Amino acid sequence: MTTEKLYSYYLKSRLISTDTRNISEGCIFFALKGDNFNANEFAKQALEKGAAFVVIDEADFALNDKCLLVDDVLTTLQQLARHHRNQLNIPVIGLTGSNGKTTSKELVNAVLAERFKTFATFGNLNNHIGVPLSILSIDNEVEIAVIEMGANHQKEIELLCTIAQPTHGIITNVGLAHLDGFGGFEGVKKGKAELYAYLKEAQGYTFINRDNPHLLEMSQKAGLNKLIYYGTENGNTIKGTLKSSDPFIEVEWTNHDLSSSVKTNLTGSYNFENILAAICIGDFFDLNPEEINAGLSNYQPKNNRSQLTKTDKNTVICDFYNANPSSMSAALKNISVLTAEHKTAILGDMFELGPESATQHELIAKQANESGLNTLVFIGKHFYAFKDKFDGLFFETPAEAATHLQQNSVQDNLVLLKGSRGMKLESLLEYL
Structure with a gap:
């Protein structure tokens, strides 16, 4: 065949x-x-x-x-996707990073869809199976595609690039994610930089957050020359300022001396750079400020990523789709500065950290204790190991935490609910 x-x-x-x-x-x-x-x-x-x-x-x-x-069968699926990609003569934006991949992908798609017929990776289909399926979902009407690429070991992004063949690309950031598979933080950088290496060879365009020293270093090592910068300083194609993030983000941004501002439905100041990325990409594809702002302001977060949910009893930051030390730290910093009379953090174990696991869970528990929150709840065997060292309620399983929440109702709190996907913290939402 x-x-x-x-x-x-x-x-x-x-x-x-x-x-x-x-x-x-x-x-x-x-x-x-x-x-x-x-x-x-x-x-x-x-x-x-x-x-x-x-x-x-x-x-x-x-x-x-x-x-x-x-x-x-898998190789055949990948080869079929490559063949289909070769028939497509459209811009394909390859997107990866340790944190913010899916949110950035959704924001970029929301902006570009204001003018173009777009396709974006559905859900989290971003691996060696998901990327081929995504490519094979692109029909002849699509004008721009946004393909999310995830990885937990080196050479995976390299493989996905041979399938998606991006003409444009962006690494949202590099952080402490999948440390076990990548072999530490330097391994993460090396793995994510495979996108830069592909774009260099393909003479593609790269969007870079100039505020991120790791991305600058990686781009310089790759020898990239078609660069479009965004960030908070002068000299970038897009310069942005975070005006407010309590609880929703408002951004003021400037391009070619033209200033604009947009209010979004996103919470979490860490999403500021994801918003700037979408603005930068929209601007590159010649969308005007009105179109860009419309795409951003109309986007509603979902999939339990930075999703603000009001229950009968509390306001919950649903951010339990996944977690790693970088995103967990950012979420704690965010809730610590939000306005609320009572704040609770319910944190679940972080997976795939390898030998770094104990150290990283200890650092997060320490940060949580220093964040000034009223109540701390830690769930999972990795956090439980520190129950005698830090303040807070410690449970080995979500079921034990659920029993506690049933018997000790949390009322009128701003609640951060965050942990790795495997912790299934969504099971606790009904008790909040």
């Missing part, structure tokens, strides 16, 4: 599935494998549900000529 032949099948429906629970009539089902599953076993079920073809890599599951046998 050649890529070209498979592509001809794809063009008939442009529908791809990797999950038999989501089979569309006429789609192509890719039977991927994982540590605990082998989707070759579901080839027959996919056909029965309406798939036009199934792509498999085990001959034992080839039932008929609708079963397309290949050497490796």
Whole structure:
């Protein structure tokens, strides 16, 4: 089965599935494998549900000529996405970073959509499977695509760039995320800089936060020359000032001596740089200030990222989609300066920190204790190890914390709810 032949099948429906629970009539089902599953076993079920073809890599599951046998299903999916990308003659903005990837992606998309037919990565489909699926979701009407690229080890961004083939790119920041896979902070920088290396080779444009010394160093090492800067100082294409962030962010920004301001629905001063990035990219693609501001002011945060939610009892900063030491520290700094009579932080363990885990959890617990908050709740075995060293309530599991919250209701508080995705802190929201 050649890529070209498979592509001809794809063009008939442009529908791809990797999950038999989501089979569309006429789609192509890719039977991927994982540590605990082998989707070759579901080839027959996919056909029965309406798939036009199934792509498999085990001959034992080839039932008929609708079963397309290949050497490796994942590699085939990636090759098909590359082939489709080669047919597209549009700007593709590759976006990565330790924090703020998804929010930045959504903001950039919201701004560009004011003028263009855009495509942006859906949800968090940003890995070696998600990026190919995203590319294969781009149709002929799309004028600009924004592709989010995540990574937890080196060479992953390099691979994703060969699939998405970005013409423009941005690294939001580099921080203390996935330290285990990257091998420390310098490894994070090296891994994220793979986007810069690709853009250098492809002669693409790069958007850089000039306030971030790490990004400047990385861009200089990569030898980038098509640079567009944003930040808080003069000399940038976009200069911005954070006017307010209590609780929602208002930004004043200047471009070519033309000043403008915008009020957003985002909370958290750490989102200021994400907003500036979207302004800079919108300006690069010739949107006027009115269009840029409209995109930003109309954007409503979702997916439990910096999402301000009013419950019957409290105001909750829902920021529990994920967490690492950099984002956790920024969230604590943010709530410490917000106006509220009573403040509570409920913090869950941070994952994938490797040998740095104990040190980083201790530093966050220390910062939380020094933040001047009324109540601190720590959840998870990593934080629990410090229950005798710091003030606060410590629980080993979210279930234990839920029991406490049921018996000791939190009322009229501003609550920060943040932890790694695996902690499933959303289970606590009903008690807040």
